[in-house]
Amino acid sequence: MYTFYVDRVYIYIYTVYIMDFANYRKQPLFWNGIAMAVLTVAILPLLFLDTRTLLGVNVWVKPLKFSLSVGLYSFTTVWVMFTFLRDWKHQHKIQMVLTITSFIEIVLITLQAARGEASHFNITTTWNQIVFSVMGTSISIFWAFHLWMGYKIFRKEAIPESVKESLVWGLTIAGFGMIIGFMMTSPRPEQLEAMKAGILETSGSHQFGSGDPGKGILFFGWSTKLGDMRVPHFFGMHVMQIFVFLAAYLSRKVDTLQNRTLVRFTGILFLSMNVIMVIQTFNGESVFHLNPMYTSLYGISLLLISLCLLKIISQPTKMQKQVTI
Numbered sequence: 001m002y003t004f005y006v007d008r009v010y011i012y013i014y015t016v017y018i019m020d021f022a023n024y025r026k027q028p029l030f031w032n033g034i035a036m037a038v039l040t041v042a043i044l045p046l047l048f049l050d051t052r053t054l055l056g057v058n059v060w061v062k063p064l065k066f067s068l069s070v071g072l073y074s075f076t077t078v079w080v081m082f083t084f085l086r087d088w089k090h091q092h093k094i095q096m097v098l099t100i101t102s103f104i105e106i107v108l109i110t111l112q113a114a115r116g117e118a119s120h121f122n123i124t125t126t127w128n129q130i131v132f133s134v135m136g137t138s139i140s141i142f143w144a145f146h147l148w149m150g151y152k153i154f155r156k157e158a159i160p161e162s163v164k165e166s167l168v169w170g171l172t173i174a175g176f177g178m179i180i181g182f183m184m185t186s187p188r189p190e191q192l193e194a195m196k197a198g199i200l201e202t203s204g205s206h207q208f209g210s211g212d213p214g215k216g217i218l219f220f221g222w223s224t225k226l227g228d229m230r231v232p233h234f235f236g237m238h239v240m241q242i243f244v245f246l247a248a249y250l251s252r253k254v255d256t257l258q259n260r261t262l263v264r265f266t267g268i269l270f271l272s273m274n275v276i277m278v279i280q281t282f283n284g285e286s287v288f289h290l291n292p293m294y295t296s297l298y299g300i301s302l303l304l305i306s307l308c309l310l311k312i313i314s315q316p317t318k319m320q321k322q323v324t325i
Helices: 008-019 028-043 061-084 091-115 126-155 161-183 189-196 230-250 257-282 292-313
Strands: 003-006 321-324
Touching (some): 061 091, 061 161, 091 126, 126 161, 230 292, 257 292
């Protein structure tokens, strides 16, 4: 007779990542993530082979950023849906809509890059207007189905409370990050005046404030002087991944009230940071500008978030089970 200990975490990993891999390959979002990975690899050599620029940036940087972003979203979201909503009758439908709408977005961005044209805010021709309109429609549908998924997670009783707390905060903040994207599409007063005069160039902008935007941050191109709404948009969208990884980690922890409270406080802090970023951007100031008030708020928030995460890490794992054969 042999006696040994089996850690439930390893059983969980074996079940989800090995035994269920064949089922993962049946998920639309999984293949969306694979498609984004392939597109990313295909774009990389174009950064060196194609020297064309748009607004001072290589034309292929934008589709590269979006393929990485959508790929990361796809892989984390398929894990959430397959792990926690596998038995939901609408989960495949949700995945299909998220896959199709995000794929439309990426195809149009890549096509415009190949043409050497801006994909966002560009209304110079009928085709460019159609592209901008279709992209706006597809991402609106994407946002609605993303929120539907988040609501279902919130209502799911079988999920451990601390894990659910983490998932709900991640999905909610990502939803807010998507709303921030809509804030950039409204035409500015000077653009409306130009449209009245029959001059169709741009409608909306990621830049807030006037003057020299300064040198953009490497790869991302975010302004270091003027307000750039792409920063809070990116922050909100990808804080989601932090909470998904946290949910995966919490699944191997004892579900306690303390953990739920720490996760909730972390979510409040991240969401507050995102709102503050939007306010600072609307005021025409870059998030990276060292404003004493805003910078202090970000610093304090990040310190408190770090303390919460360290406290969660220090909590005990689930009890081991003794198995005798």
